[in-house]
Amino acid sequence: MSSQVRLRLLPRARCLFDEPIKVKVEGLRSRQVVTMRARLTDDKGVVFSSSATYRADGSGEVDLNRDPSLGGTYVGVEPMGLLWSMRAQKSHKKFQKATSLKPQLVNFSVHEGEGRILAEETNERILIGDGVSRVPVQEGNISGVLFTPPGGGLFPAVLDILTFKSETRASLLANKGFVVLAISLVEGKFESFEHYPRFHLDHFKEAIDFLKQQPKVDSKGVGIIAKSKGADIALSLATFVPGIKAAVSINGCSANVGIPLYYKKQQILSPLQYDFSKLITSESGTNIVKYIFEDPLAEKNKGSLIPIEQAKTHLLLAAGEDDHNFDSKRYMDQMVERLKRHGKENFESVSYPGAGHLLQPPYKPFCPSCAHGLFPFIGSWGGEPKAHAAAEVHLWKKIQEFFRTHLSCDAAQTKAKL
Structure with missing residues (x-):
């Protein structure tokens, strides 16, 4: 040197x-x-x-x-x-x-x-600033990690539902003054939709109730953030479960994808079906999934549509316009049209040209393809690296502003210092 x-x-x-x-x-x-x-x-x-x-x-x-x-x-x-x-x-x-x-x-x-x-x-x-605590949680049906900011509270709370196991988003939100519980969509490895006969909103409600009971949490209401399949779970929680004040859906679907959804021992949404014959496989072995799903607006699929106009929750809908996994921009537009048709104003929407499926907190290496997570093959995620990176910076700031605005608690302005 x-x-x-x-x-x-x-x-x-x-x-x-x-x-x-x-x-x-x-x-x-x-x-x-x-x-x-x-x-x-x-x-x-x-x-x-x-x-x-x-x-x-x-x-x-x-x-x-x-x-x-x-x-x-x-x-x-x-x-x-x-x-x-x-x-x-x-x-x-x-x-x-x-x-x-x-x-x-x-x-x-x-x-x-x-x-x-x-x-x-x-x-x-x-990922964890000074004073932020990290506590593994194993209680009832809850398996996750709880992040709590320093100080006495009260703090707003957020449930982070993950399809890929990662503590990045949850820990970074805790640095910004939120109590965050990160849980996985399913425990263990998700092999395929066929291995899960049903999902239960009750399990996620249990996590929400756990968050509300934390001593540093403003218990009036919580936020939820999720992406992909987790996003339709988040929107379903916002629709059917009381006490959720703000929900962020990132590259999610307007319908319940792939697995019947139950709440209080009753099926509330049928699954949106898919057809693997419409999978597009490239020479490099990556697979574009977005075209395999049926049209949520088709008459036979009405039972899978999430009736988000019933939600009393503030909603932030975000979509990458070059998503190869879901037709996210179209799904978002469907939800916006539905909300407007019912005279709802409790939502914001944002879409990003050139952004793919894996919209995450910024400054990670861009990922064009990897093991899918919900299907047993290599998924193509879409996106152009530069545009995708810019979208992540913008969306990450927007998410924080959204939660601060709608999870009313003065301590939301608290930031941990390095």
């Missing part, structure tokens, strides 16, 4: 996972061309990396907030491009951060052309 060259991560090398950083290089030759690289290893041991070519200014500096990448895994001025453009060294792998206990370490380095390292620095991206 060159003693003249310095790589700086500002305002500090340690930050929350969802915080942007400024990457600067100093001490280069005037107009020197260098390669910037980033590299990390996820919880499953999969290595992700990115690279970009930059030209220093007349003072020998590179500033990723100002200067364009001339080539590499992204081009143009993209301050966080080295993070979202990372690619897995193995095909069809999704970045996995299953637990929040350990920070994600990202190595940034600057190279002379494609050669020797001139400088490097490690970015420590933490």
Whole structure:
């Protein structure tokens, strides 16, 4: 490494996972061309990396907030491009951060052309800020992890329903002043819809009641957030179960997908059926699922439609317009039309051109394909990396504002400090 060259991560090398950083290089030759690289290893041991070519200014500096990448895994001025453009060294792998206990370490380095390292620095991206508690929960039918902000409370509460096991979203919301219980859609590995004769809203209501009973929680009402199949469960909870004040549906369906839904020992929604003959498989082995599902508005499927006009909950509906898993924009438009037809104003909707299915908290490596999770094959998720990354930044801020607005509690403004 060159003693003249310095790589700086500002305002500090340690930050929350969802915080942007400024990457600067100093001490280069005037107009020197260098390669910037980033590299990390996820919880499953999969290595992700990115690279970009930059030209220093007349003072020998590179500033990723100002200067364009001339080539590499992204081009143009993209301050966080080295993070979202990372690619897995193995095909069809999704970045996995299953637990929040350990920070994600990202190595940034600057190279002379494609050669020797001139400088490097490690970015420590933490998921739990100082004072946030993490407690595993095994109680009744509840199996999950409870995150609680520091301080005396009272705090608003959110139930995070997961299709892919991850504590990232829940732990980051706790840093923002929310008590969050993260639970999986199903326990263990989800093999296929056929293995589950029915879902019970009662199990999720049990988790909601548990949240309300926590000593630091404002018990007047809770929020729910979920994506994909979990989103139609969230919308069904908002419709049929009282005490839910705000629900976020990300790339969800307007109907109950795949599995009969029960509440209080009675079936309340039939399943929206699907036809695998309409699956589109690429030469690389990825599968586009969105076309296999029947039309929710067809007469025979009316029993699967979620009657969200009955919900007294505030709703935030979000859709990626390039989703390969669900026809999410169309489903969202169906729900918006239904709500408007019934004179409802308790909702917001937002869609993102170029965004795919896996809309998550920002600054993760973009994932085009990986094991599906609900079906036994490799799923194609859609999305264009740059547009998808921008959508994640916007949606993450919107989710926080939405919950702060509708989960009325002064402590919602509390933020844990590093």
